[in-house]
Amino acid sequence: xxxxxxxxxxxxxxxxxxxxxxxxxxxxxxxxxxxxxxxxxxxxxxxxxxxxxxxxxxxxxxxxxxxxxxxxxxxxxxxxxxxxxxxxxxxxxxxxxxxxxxxxxxxxxxxxxxxxxxxxxxxxxxxxxxxxxxxxxxxxxxxxxxxxxxxxxxxxxxxxxxxxxxxxxxxxxxxxxxxxxxxxxxxxxxxxxxxxxxxxxxxxxxxxxxxxxxxxxxxxxxxxxxxxxxxxxxxxxxxxxxxxxxxxxxxxxxxxxxxxxxxxxxxxxxxxxxxxx
Ligand SMILES: [Zn+2]
Numbered sequence: 001x002x003x004x005x006x007x008x009x010x011x012x013x014x015x016x017x018x019x020x021x022x023x024x025x026x027x028x029x030x031x032x033x034x035x036x037x038x039x040x041x042x043x044x045x046x047x048x049x050x051x052x053x054x055x056x057x058x059x060x061x062x063x064x065x066x067x068x069x070x071x072x073x074x075x076x077x078x079x080x081x082x083x084x085x086x087x088x089x090x091x092x093x094x095x096x097x098x099x100x101x102x103x104x105x106x107x108x109x110x111x112x113x114x115x116x117x118x119x120x121x122x123x124x125x126x127x128x129x130x131x132x133x134x135x136x137x138x139x140x141x142x143x144x145x146x147x148x149x150x151x152x153x154x155x156x157x158x159x160x161x162x163x164x165x166x167x168x169x170x171x172x173x174x175x176x177x178x179x180x181x182x183x184x185x186x187x188x189x190x191x192x193x194x195x196x197x198x199x200x201x202x203x204x205x206x207x208x209x210x211x212x213x214x215x216x217x218x219x220x221x222x223x224x225x226x227x228x229x230x231x232x233x234x235x236x237x238x239x240x241x242x243x244x245x246x247x248x249x250x251x252x253x254x255x256x257x258x259x260x261x262x263x264x265x266x267x268x269x270x271x272x273x274x275x276x277x
Pocket of ligand 1: 011012013014016026027028067213
């Protein structure tokens with residue numbers, strides 16, 4: 001982390017870092033996000049550090065460590081460090097990084113690759129990659145237009161699935177964003193498996209369920225066809241736990257059935273049908 005890199009502008013509303021100063025944040029002018037009520041505002045990593053922002057590192061599950069920022073930057077998601085025998089994956093990202101976080105993550109075995117569910121969580125992904133030696137960042141090519149700081153570490157993948165390690169598979173669930181991705185880790189929980197879903201499949205307040213939205217802040221529901229496709233792609237995978245995008249937003253048991261039942265419920269309400277009387 002050089003001082004030079006830390007001056008890259010970060011959007012206050014979404015926490016995504018850009019390569020060059022700009023007037024607007026394309027991610028926030030998109031109808032899935034919003035421009036902050038005080039107008040477009042920018043910050044930088046040095047400014048956030050000076051303002052007292054700091055990392056939060058806490059276990060979220062078996063072999064899964066939450067990595068967040070306090071107070072929240074942008075949307076407030078927490079990333080996850082997935083510790084596997086074949087190497088550690090950073091799943092999703094946040095709009096912050098400092099040397100304390102790097103030190104803590106190094107003590108947990110570091111990061112060997114990064115994969116991110118969708119553009120709202122790109123955060124300061126290039127800073128994270130470089131802090132751990134320029135590790136690859138797997139992003140779905142369908143969302144390539146949203147990358148605001150292009151870098152040689154970014155690996156665009158295409159199609160429905162991509163194996164990135166032993167028992168580690170990215171799945172293009174395609175909900176929320178065309179490139180919307182979830183990570184299946186077959187080795188989680190002594191081989192029962194886990195799904196890291198970001199908010200592509202959103203773990204909701206009743207943590208036995210997930211939901212599917214095109215826009216969360218603007219309450220725009222996802223198209224039924226996209227939901228059906230996601231469920232079909234996840235059908236062959238085994239998992240009990242679903243890790244959502246926010247602290248403790250975790251389905252602890254029966255995750256696979258939770259997705260099926262949640263999709264059935266969603267599609268029942270999304271159906272265009274005569275009003276029952
Ligand atoms: Zn933004």
